[in-house]
Amino acid sequence: MNQFLNVTQSLLEGFGVTCLLFVLTLVFSIPLGLLISFLTMSKIKPIKYIFKVIVWIVRGVPLMLQLFIVFYLPGMLSETGLNPFGQLDNFLYFEYGIDNGGRFIATLIAFSLNYACYFSEIFRGGIESIPKGQTEAGKVLGMTKGQIFFKVILMQVVKRIIPPMSNEIITLVKDTALARVIGVIEIIKVADMFAANALIWPLFYSGVFYLIFVGVLTLLFGFIEKKLSYYKV
Amino acid sequence: MAYLQLTNIHKSFGNTQVLKGVDVSLEKGEVLSIIGSSGSGKTTLLRCINFLENADKGSMVLDGETLFDCSSEIKDSDAQIREKTLNFGLVFQSFNLFPQYTVFKNITLAPTLLIDHDAKVLSAELKKKQAEHKAKLKKEGVRDKKQVAVLLAQQRLTDKDIREEIEYFKTRRKKEIADDGEQLLAKIGLVEKRNSYPCELSGGQQQRVAIARALAIKPKVLCFDEPTSALDPELTGEVLKVIRSLKDEGRTMIIVTHEMGFAKHVSDKILFMSDGVVEEEGDPVQLIENPRSEKLKAFLSNVSEKEEM
Ligand SMILES: Nc1ncnc2c1ncn2[C@@H]1O[C@H](COP(=O)(O)OP(=O)(O)O)[C@@H](O)[C@H]1O
Numbered sequence: 001m002n003q004f005l006n007v008t009q010s011l012l013e014g015f016g017v018t019c020l021l022f023v024l025t026l027v028f029s030i031p032l033g034l035l036i037s038f039l040t041m042s043k044i045k046p047i048k049y050i051f052k053v054i055v056w057i058v059r060g061v062p063l064m065l066q067l068f069i070v071f072y073l074p075g076m077l078s079e080t081g082l083n084p085f086g087q088l089d090n091f092l093y094f095e096y097g098i099d100n101g102g103r104f105i106a107t108l109i110a111f112s113l114n115y116a117c118y119f120s121e122i123f124r125g126g127i128e129s130i131p132k133g134q135t136e137a138g139k140v141l142g143m144t145k146g147q148i149f150f151k152v153i154l155m156q157v158v159k160r161i162i163p164p165m166s167n168e169i170i171t172l173v174k175d176t177a178l179a180r181v182i183g184v185i186e187i188i189k190v191a192d193m194f195a196a197n198a199l200i201w202p203l204f205y206s207g208v209f210y211l212i213f214v215g216v217l218t219l220l221f222g223f224i225e226k227k228l229s230y231y232k233v
Numbered sequence: 234m235a236y237l238q239l240t241n242i243h244k245s246f247g248n249t250q251v252l253k254g255v256d257v258s259l260e261k262g263e264v265l266s267i268i269g270s271s272g273s274g275k276t277t278l279l280r281c282i283n284f285l286e287n288a289d290k291g292s293m294v295l296d297g298e299t300l301f302d303c304s305s306e307i308k309d310s311d312a313q314i315r316e317k318t319l320n321f322g323l324v325f326q327s328f329n330l331f332p333q334y335t336v337f338k339n340i341t342l343a344p345t346l347l348i349d350h351d352a353k354v355l356s357a358e359l360k361k362k363q364a365e366h367k368a369k370l371k372k373e374g375v376r377d378k379k380q381v382a383v384l385l386a387q388q389r390l391t392d393k394d395i396r397e398e399i400e401y402f403k404t405r406r407k408k409e410i411a412d413d414g415e416q417l418l419a420k421i422g423l424v425e426k427r428n429s430y431p432c433e434l435s436g437g438q439q440q441r442v443a444i445a446r447a448l449a450i451k452p453k454v455l456c457f458d459e460p461t462s463a464l465d466p467e468l469t470g471e472v473l474k475v476i477r478s479l480k481d482e483g484r485t486m487i488i489v490t491h492e493m494g495f496a497k498h499v500s501d502k503i504l505f506m507s508d509g510v511v512e513e514e515g516d517p518v519q520l521i522e523n524p525r526s527e528k529l530k531a532f533l534s535n536v537s538e539k540e541e542m
Pocket residue numbers: 246249251269270271272273274275276277278
């Protein structure tokens with residue numbers, strides 16, 4: 001029993017890191033994704049194509065590889081050859097007592113960029129699927145471009161993209177496990193450390209945390225969908 | 234010059250010339266119907282009038298004000314175009330109501346969004362008056378700060394007065410817009426649908442809301458692009474009835490329609506477009522009963538055949 005409580009507590013600590021990574025990734029990737037979606041729809045051709053290529057690369061390369069690139073490349077390019085994220089690790093540890101802070105930030109950067117690109121395609125699809133008549137109705141009524149987007153288009157887009165977004169967000173929950181490859185101690189890494197000491201069941205047990213988290217998200221998205229069911233787009 | 238005067242409007246999309254020199258003139262309170270077969274450029278003409286397309290050539294004057302003149306070098310800013318757009322209302326064939334808003338909000342949204350802009354204009358005006366008054370007091374040699382404040386207050390021009398004035402303006406506008414909204418609902422006979430969403434309405438009801446929404450910005454000219462074409466035949470009547478009531482109020486309107494009977498009764502004049510030009514134009518009864526051009530004759534017989542089917 002004591003062992004179970006110990007394991008649970010350790011896993012919860014790892015799960016805290018998982019959740020923090022999940023939440024912060026969403027906080028950064030959603031606005032960035034919206035910005036990228038606008039850029040890929042830009043009337044200025046070079047901008048449009050540059051960002052389409054970026055989206056293609058980011059979506060085309062495994063996220064794990066992107067983690068390695070974000071984590072190692074700056075150090076390889078720097079004159080001193082020191083990994084800035086490693087230095088940040090040390091700095092955050094000695095100044096604030098935070099473990100693995102630099103690695104966490106590297107992970108957050110890679111995740112935010114990666115998910116921003118996925119989200120941008122969902123946003124673009126959503127925005128382009130709204131009939132042109134909606135924008136035209138706004139124009140004829142003297143609305144500004146900003147008013148048309150925020151007052152007319154946005155809520156219709158939100159309604160349309162909830163199903164693909166919820167898919168992507170649930171994938172993100174599980175993708176956070178990749179962070180361990182550059183040494184972030186998230187829940188699976190914690191469980192793995194028990195396994196290294198011949199205690200295997202915490203690995204299986206960690207799955208329960210994911211299941212509960214994804215269950216809560218599923219309920220949340222269902223609730224939002226229901227909330228928005230009063231209108232059709 | 235007529236109240237609304239379009240002169241020599243040209244419009245091409247790529248290599249296809251859609252409008253090849255169209256003239257339209259309309260007096261205040263008149264109703265003009267535009268008829269013509271599909272592809273003749275009727276929608277494009279309405280879109281040019283409503284600033285959804287830029288004409289390549291030609292000009293438009295409304296009530297003495299030139300709204301566009303393609304021969305001029307000066308290009309209007311987005312804000313100027315928005316201001317000009319407000320002179321016209323457009324009712325679309327496919328309604329284009331905002332699905333996420335109630336009927337009432339659909340009607341009141343656009344005027345409500347204009348409040349902030351109008352408040353800014355008013356605020357700038359008052360600030361200017363304030364600055365002028367301050368300059369005047371300075372010239373008269375009033376130096377004492379307290380005295381300046383007292384004299385400004387007498388003119389209701391202190392910063393606080395201006396803030397209050399703006400607040401008052403906003404509150405008053407909101408009330409006016411709400412009152413207008415209720416009146417428009419009554420006019421289209423949908424008071425009981427005030428809080429319904431577009432998806433809960435029939436096509437005819439949706440189009441009536443679209444008409445109210447267009448009226449809410451108080452346009453000088455209201456345009457309709459085949460307002461009943463997307464409706465089941467039994468629903469066209471209610472929409473045409475609303476349009477007829479607008480005619481009785483003396484509104485200036487341009488109606489693109491395939492409803493010949495309606496056009497004949499409601500219009501002051503009819504314009505027949507064919508292949509990007511005005512082929513024939515004149516008194517409704519004359520034009521429909523005694524068409525002169527072969528094209529109009531062919532068009533009318535085609536329409537009546539369809540109606541008989
Ligand atoms: N945005 C556009 N791009 C290219 N061609 C267009 C566009 N809009 C209209 N057209 C063409 O212009 C012609 C006239 O169209 P329209 O004004 O819609 O006619 P109507 O309303 O009389 O049926 C059609 O041949 C149509 O294909």
